[in-house]
Amino acid sequence: MTTQAFGLSKSNSVASATLRTALSDIYRGFVEFTHNGMALLGCALAVGIIALAARGDLRDSVEQKALDWLLQRQDTGMVIEQPTLEPETVERVAAVTPDQLPRQQANVAHWLSRKYRVAPEPLSALVAEAFTVGEKVRLDPTLILAVMAIESRFNPYAQSPVGAQGLMQVLTRVHSDKYEDFGGQMAAFDPLSNLRVGVKVLQDCIKQAGSIEGGLRLYVGAVTTDGSSYINKVMAEHLRIRSVALGKPMPTSFPVFSAIPAPAPVEPELTLPTQTGFLESVPVEGAIVLPSDPAAANDLSSS
Structure with a gap:
């Protein structure tokens, strides 16, 4: 029993050591890869900077693309909802310059x-x-x-x-x-x-x-x-x-308008006898016109 237990313990130690060795190798590989990748990235950046410095047209193109990208990101991130106006409201705006x-x-x-x-x-x-x-x-x-x-x-x-x-x-x-x-x-x-x-x-x-x-x-x-x-x-x-x-000069005098009063109703005018005969009447529609000759008046009254 003691020999078997010792064998199992030794086997576990070997497996643990193997696992640690594998993890250590992976870690060292990752660090080395990252280090090399950073070095490559740095080299690429250096080459890009040199190229941009050497070619002005290429630099302007990159700057414009970068600016467009930033503006697009800004517009996407800041969406301002504009108020919508009813068509009737727009049509009823009563103001012009x-x-x-x-x-x-x-x-x-x-x-x-x-x-x-x-x-x-x-x-x-x-x-x-x-x-x-x-x-x-x-x-x-x-x-x-x-x-x-x-x-x-x-x-x-x-x-x-x-x-x-x-x-x-x-x-x-x-x-x-x-x-x-x-x-x-x-x-x-x-x-x-x-x-x-x-x-x-x-x-x-x-x-x-x-x-x-x-x-x-x-x-x-x-x-x-x-x-x-x-x-x-x-x-x-x-x-x-x-x-x-x-575009004419301002008037200084103005016509004055006054309402014309309505004519008053005219009563039929009758003539009255006087010492010298009959007064002549003014012809009025509907009035009886008496003649100025007394003899004719007698004829009219008798008829």
Whole structure:
């Protein structure tokens, strides 16, 4: 038993020594390979540096490729998600720079921006829209802009005590049907929608009255007054804006418009006898004209 145990112990020692020798050889081989590999890598780098130094075109090409690679890695690692805008939102952006407009419109936009202290970009969009719509409906665009100036001073959120709203101060509750094509009554506060509806109302008023002055009186809804003050303000601003558009000197005098009072109903005038006979009457439709000759009058009364 002792001899067998000794044999097994000796066999295990030999196997252990063999394993250690094998691991030692592997380690030395790895170190030697790594050392040689580093040496080869160093040599390759040295050769590459020398080659790049000797050839400028090759160096530039390597630098450009390295820069492109770094930029690509940076873009891949830093992905910034851009906000997406709804198409409707993009289409409804109502602002342009005056430089994008024709000369006449740009002149008007700059002048109105300074006078009413409104940003030129949204005001330029209103000017362009006024000229476009005015051409379609055959209405002077400077008149449209004058109405906006007097009604709201280009404040798209203005509201009067009686409920007129927006740039053109349209009575939304009265003209709610005209806002249906623009999404409903809340479109009254959208500048371009309010402008288009206001132009439609103004056009109907002018057509009904038969003149611009009469149309303005209907537009403002003059009840307790004849509307002449409003008409004069709008027409004066209209002349100023038109002069700016045409590049003419600013007018210094303006025509004064006054409402013509309606004729009072005329009662039929009857003649009364006097000591010298009958007074001649003024012919009035529906009145009886009595002759000045008493004899003829007797004949008329007897007939």
